[in-house]
Amino acid sequence: MGNRKTISRRSLLTGSAIAAGLALVRTATGQWVNALVPEKIPLDPTKQLGAPQGKMGTRSTFEKLEKIPSDTSSRTPLHLLQGTITPSDLHFERNHGGVPAIDPNQYRLLIHGMVDKPKVFTLEDLKRLPSFSRIAFLECSGNFRTGKEELTPQQICGLTSQSEWSGVLLSTLFREVGIRPGASWFLAEGSDAAVMTRSIPMEKALKDGILALGQNGEALRPEQGYPARLFLPGWEGNTSVKWIRRIEVSDQPFMTREETSRYTEKVNGKIRQFSFDMDARSIITFPTYPVSIEKGWIEIRGIAWSGRGKVIRVDISTDAGKKWQPAMLQEPVLDKAHAYFRYFWKWDGNSTEIASRVLDETGYLQPTIGQLINARGKDMGGYHLNPITFWQVKKDGRILLRPQNWK
Numbered sequence: 001m002g003n004r005k006t007i008s009r010r011s012l013l014t015g016s017a018i019a020a021g022l023a024l025v026r027t028a029t030g031q032w033v034n035a036l037v038p039e040k041i042p043l044d045p046t047k048q049l050g051a052p053q054g055k056m057g058t059r060s061t062f063e064k065l066e067k068i069p070s071d072t073s074s075r076t077p078l079h080l081l082q083g084t085i086t087p088s089d090l091h092f093e094r095n096h097g098g099v100p101a102i103d104p105n106q107y108r109l110l111i112h113g114m115v116d117k118p119k120v121f122t123l124e125d126l127k128r129l130p131s132f133s134r135i136a137f138l139e140c141s142g143n144f145r146t147g148k149e150e151l152t153p154q155q156i157c158g159l160t161s162q163s164e165w166s167g168v169l170l171s172t173l174f175r176e177v178g179i180r181p182g183a184s185w186f187l188a189e190g191s192d193a194a195v196m197t198r199s200i201p202m203e204k205a206l207k208d209g210i211l212a213l214g215q216n217g218e219a220l221r222p223e224q225g226y227p228a229r230l231f232l233p234g235w236e237g238n239t240s241v242k243w244i245r246r247i248e249v250s251d252q253p254f255m256t257r258e259e260t261s262r263y264t265e266k267v268n269g270k271i272r273q274f275s276f277d278m279d280a281r282s283i284i285t286f287p288t289y290p291v292s293i294e295k296g297w298i299e300i301r302g303i304a305w306s307g308r309g310k311v312i313r314v315d316i317s318t319d320a321g322k323k324w325q326p327a328m329l330q331e332p333v334l335d336k337a338h339a340y341f342r343y344f345w346k347w348d349g350n351s352t353e354i355a356s357r358v359l360d361e362t363g364y365l366q367p368t369i370g371q372l373i374n375a376r377g378k379d380m381g382g383y384h385l386n387p388i389t390f391w392q393v394k395k396d397g398r399i400l401l402r403p404q405n406w407k
């Protein structure tokens with residue numbers, strides 16, 4: 001499948017390895033190594049003592065995993081990952097004013113406004129509070145690209161990633177300061193050059209909001225908000241304010257730039273405000289551009305998620321959306337988290353289209369682009385777009401995106 005080539009031990013022993021494209025050279029120490037690889041790799045690892053153990057593990061140099069950076073964001077290589085946890089160094093980034101450098105010893109979080117005891121917390125103060133962890137996805141509401149056939153899942157929707165987030169529940173934090181009666185919103189302010197601010201309903205904060213300090217077992221990465229960020233499971237990424245330095249409790253929203261001129265979308269000519277929930281979405285991550293397939297059994301794989309709860313079912317179509325069959329879901333399926341799906345398909349060599357669609361526990365079924373246009377109008381803008389992604393399977397085995405243009 002694809003361009004993966006395997007070299008059997010037998011072919012190496014019979015010397016046909018040269019014909020298979022290997023360039024073997026003998027080193028001064030008598031090891032046969034492949035001169036085409038970046039490092040000198042012995043042909044037989046059992047004949048040489050391995051490298052010493054170090055202070056840090058490293059990714060194999062054969063694994064080329066990279067984000068795609070642009071001026072404002074960088075995208076997770078969804079089609080090159082296995083399972084549902086995004087390695088922290090591959091978590092997507094969306095920065096409005098770059099990644100600030102913050103000394104954890106200088107870090108302070110101020111909580112004030114409609115509270116009984118306004119308070120400044122140091123990082124140590126925060127770490128001493130009762131802690132909490134959960135696995136959840138984080139997705140930017142601008143997570144949609146289309147327009148040409150040569151796009152990978154990373155380019156189409158690489159602005160979603162998943163981590164185990166740990167820190168302090170906002171409900172715990174607010175108990176420390178005492179919320180006054182009537183308080184219903186708070187302002188979250190970041191300490192980056194953009195000083196990003198969002199108004200957050202107190203109800204969401206008390207339900208499952210987290211002040212995150214950790215990501216996949218260690219402190220947050222600087223790109224993810226070190227040393228502390230807001231994390232609101234299932235909500236548009238923009239509300240999860242990074243490098244958070246101030247929380248001001250109030251009885252109304254603050255109407256910041258990020259919820260007026262940005263992060264609002266048009267629905268049938270009207271501006272929709274505070275569209276917090278991320279709608280259910282799925283994407284096939286294999287086989288997709290740029291891989292090619294051969295006739296026979298293919299395991300179609302991918303991820304599905306919903307900001308409103310659990311994934312109930314993922315359907316696969318291998319006939320361009322006429323018929324749908326349920327895929328297998330990898331357990332455990334978690335609330336507001338990427339779920340992994342698999343589906344066996346025997347490709348007969350004819351051209352067709354494959355696609356996935358997700359059903360979440362609220363009964364919401366992932367729409368087609370046509371259904372989105374019908375519901376919102378052609379002028380719907382670029383946020384919260386979650387249409388079914390169709391992949392064209394060409395007779396020669398190439399897989400290409402079916403572009404979905406509507407303007």
Ligand SMILES: Nc1nc2c(c(=O)[nH]1)N[C@H]1C(S)=C(S)[C@@H](COP(=O)(O)O)O[C@H]1N2
Pocket residue numbers: 091092093094095096097138139140141189190191192194195196223224225236237238239240241242243244
């Ligand atoms: N302070 C601050 N918080 C921020 C942002 C920012 O630029 N500054 N970007 C927001 C946006 S638009 C998104 S989608 C998420 C991205 O989080 P990540 O970079 O950890 O993936 O952070 C949000 N929080």
Ligand SMILES: [Mo]
Pocket residue numbers: 094139140141142237238
């Ligand atoms: Mo975003």
